[in-house]
Amino acid sequence: MADKTFIVKIKRQQRSDEAVRWEEYELRYRPHMNVIICLRDIAEKPFTRSGSESTPVSYEANCLEEICGACAMIVNGKPRQACTALVDDLEKPIRLEPLTKFPLIRDLQVDRSSMFENLKRTKCWIPIDGTYDLGPGPRMSPETQEVGYALSQCITCGNCLEICPKVNENSHFVGAAIVSQVRLFNMHPTGKMHAGPRLEALMGPGGIEDCDNAQNCVKVCPKGIPLTESLAAVNGQVLVHAVKSFFRGS
Amino acid sequence: MSVAAADSKTSYLLDKLQSLSGVVPIGAFLAEHFWSNSYALVSVGKYNDVSRELQQIPWRIMIETCVLFIPILFHGLYGCYIWWTGKSNAIGHPWMANWLYVLQRWTGIIAFVFIGWHLYTERFMGHGVTSYADVQRNLMNPWYLTFYIVGITCASFHLGNGLWNFACKWGIAVSVSAQRAAGWFGAAVAVAFTFIGVAIVIALHYGAFPLGGYVQ
Helix, strand or coil: CCCCEEEEEEEECCCCCCCCEEEEEEEECCCCCEHHHHHHHHHHCCECCCCCECCCCCCCCCCCCCCCCCCEEEECCEEEEHHHCEHHHCCCCEEEECCCCCCEEECCEECCHHHHHHHHHCCCCCCCCCCCCCCCCCCCCHHHHHHHHHHHCCCCCCHHHHHCCCCCCCCCCCCHHHHHHHHHHHHCCCHHHHHHHHHHHCCCCCCHHHCCCCCCHHHHCCCCCCHHHHHHHHHHHHHHHHHHHHHHCC | CCCCCCCCCHHHHHHHHHHHHHHHHHHHHHHHHHHHHHHHHCCHHHHHHHHHHHHCCCCHHHHHHHHHHHHHHHHHHHHHHHHHCCCCCCCCCCCHHHHHHHHHHHHHHHHHHHHHHHHHHHHHCCCCCCCHHHHHHHHHCHHHHHHHHHHHHHHHHHHHHHHHHHHHHCCCCCCHHHHHHHHHHHHHHHHHHHHHHHHHHHHHHHCCCCCCCCCC
């Protein structure tokens, strides 16, 4: 009996300025396959469905358990992690495309360093180093820990930026992930001491005001982070900070 | 894309003003406008009394300019800029809030065009003086009536949904449940405003006075 097979269609491009081509691969079905396994199968035997020889597909993947964020791509029209996109659950043929809101490197691989740059710009870290021992920091209440834990699961995959109508070439919006990280570091007892500069960074173009509440971000977050709550919470923080620094000086 | 420049705060101020102006004065005026025009449901005499009173308020031109014309122009024109900075994707991702985002854009544009035309025909063509008979004459035209119903529905939706956006964007409704409550409040506002506004123009079209029963 012949093996059960299925079709995977992949949007391929050598470089962002080269023409797009769609390739179709027919793969042998095994139970519990995910999209990464499909891409590995193709790398093993890079022959398209019509039999012509191609090249292995370029993509990023690392942890294969949805905690690193590397393998974000558009699977059947939805931005998600390829490692948890199971072949059994997906409509066939499976369509794979790279994220569109980041510069393309090749095939399914994009350059998401803009997110890292924005994390740096919004000072999303907690300064604990001094020239002498600063001692233990203030204690954190269990309630704060609980909210913070949910936010700390962000894997910077970029799905929330991909799905956001306000992230495009006409807008500089940093996206929900960065705003949510600002909330996380602002709620930390030590991080709180540097809340001002973080909020200032979100007041400029591309900052918090660019969110127009389409609330798509929360629908595609693989970690289930309450992004719409973060956006509203940080909106309030920025407003209070703006009013305070206007009336009282910063 | 995705580069936050921390230096300019002008855009923050403009965005906040755009959001605020939609509620106060524009939303507040819409409530007042529907209230005053609801006298068309009572009687001709009452409607004419109320409109004459409004047409004779002190500092009229200044109030019209500062409280109505400038805020509406700013809200509309800056709103067009905000439109340009977004690219809707509700066809591929048809979630409720995503559709509301698309509708907020379109109803804003339609309401802005309607308000411009409405001001031209009812405020400027009559040089600031109108009566029940004038408005009724215009609304006898079925095209006028249709455009009014479309304009009122769009403006009401835009206000109701805008109140929900406002609650989220000003950090008033943070939790999911608070945002849902704000959404229901906005929906109630949208439905109530649409109902009252459409009732007014239909009553004017037919010359009916459904709330005139207790007028002596």
